[in-house]
Amino acid sequence: MQLEFHQVDAFATQPFTGNPAMVYRLDSWLDDALMQQIAAEHNLAETAFLIREGASWHIRWFTPAAEVPLCGHATLASAHVLFEVYDEPGEVIDFTCLSGALRVSRAGSQLVLDFPVRQAQPCDLQAEVELTLGLPVESVLALYEGQRIQELLAILPNEAAVRAYQPDLAAVAKLPGLGLLISAPGDQHDFVSRYFAPSIGINEDPVTGSSHCMLTPYWAQRLDKSRLSAFQCSARGGELHCELIGERVKIAGQALLIASGRLFLP
Incomplete structure (x- = not known):
């Protein structure tokens, strides 16, 4: 065949x-x-x-x-x-x-x-995520499937912190959920992000469209705007243009x- x-x-x-x-x-x-x-x-x-x-x-x-x-x-x-x-x-x-x-x-x-839309909710894992990252975070949110965490989102203070982060992949793999998303306000974009999912075979995803279903509603509310420019600052990098329309996200x-x-x- x-x-x-x-x-x-x-x-x-x-x-x-x-x-x-x-x-x-x-x-x-x-x-x-x-x-x-x-x-x-x-x-x-x-x-x-x-x-x-x-x-x-x-x-x-x-x-x-x-x-x-x-x-x-x-x-x-x-x-x-x-x-x-x-x-x-x-x-x-x-x-x-x-x-x-x-x-x-x-x-x-x-x-x-x-x-x-994939709506992330505040969760009580900030101390655990900060220990895993080895740096302070502003907040931690989780995407739930029923009572189970599917993804984690950590908000960092700025783009430089997102770019500089060096993951301990073994530690990240022990966190609940499929992967860990980190994000911050961007210097030239509305927000930037990186995504790590070593527990499912992805050490760092170059550009993650689905994560922007979580990121777009978060940053739309925080920045009070429905159209946002985004950049995933992995080694390969990728630019995304996002728009929140009700319960849908256009990317x-x-x-x-x-x-x-x-x-x-x-």
């Missing part, structure tokens, strides 16, 4: 920046264990698998170690592949996933994600096809 794949740099305006994702358009689902093995083989932050279901596309995302409920950059990459490689008609692609309905639309050279960015090939399976 041969499977066609496409590698895309998402939230990027030039090659080797932004966040790379692998995309597979399938006729039917593979076994879950096999999709996980394929994602581990590619060893990118996310590998996306999608199949057509009626008028929409069902999408699933795997890190090298686990399936995740939501991923922005690999959704952007998947829409880019459907539009540019497979000539998907129209200007809008609808996706379904574990987190509900998603939409990606074309707006000139950009693609715009339409994702649900715009560009994408570039970097490579295509075939995976050979027995």
Whole structure:
């Protein structure tokens, strides 16, 4: 069996920046264990698998170690592949996933994600997070799934602190949830961030679209504005344009096809 794949740099305006994702358009689902093995083989932050279901596309995302409920950059990459490689008609692609309905639309050279708000809540883990980070934080919030923490968000005082942070990945992996997000007011953008998820195989994610579903409502309330410019200041870096509209977040960015090939399976 041969499977066609496409590698895309998402939230990027030039090659080797932004966040790379692998995309597979399938006729039917593979076994879950096999999709996980394929994602581990590619060893990118996310590998996306999608199949057509009626008028929409069902999408699933795997890190090298686990399936995740939501991923922005690999959704952007998947829409880019459907539009540019497979000539998907129209200007809008609808996706379904574990987190509900998603939409990606074309707006000139950009693609715009339409994702649900992920509202973070204050939590009592500030002392634990400060110990893990090795520096003081302004506040710590958590994204909950039921009673369980899914993500942690630590607010730092400024962009310099975000850029200078050197993570103790073993300590970060022991925190509750899938990953740790750090953020602060930006010098040239409304806010900046970085994201670490070593417990699911991502030491540092270059650009994390889904985290901006948490960041946008937080900074929109704090800065009293609905349209925000954001920069994820990883080594590769990526710029995002965010807008809060009710219970939805729109996240715009560009994408570039970097490579295509075939995976050979027995």
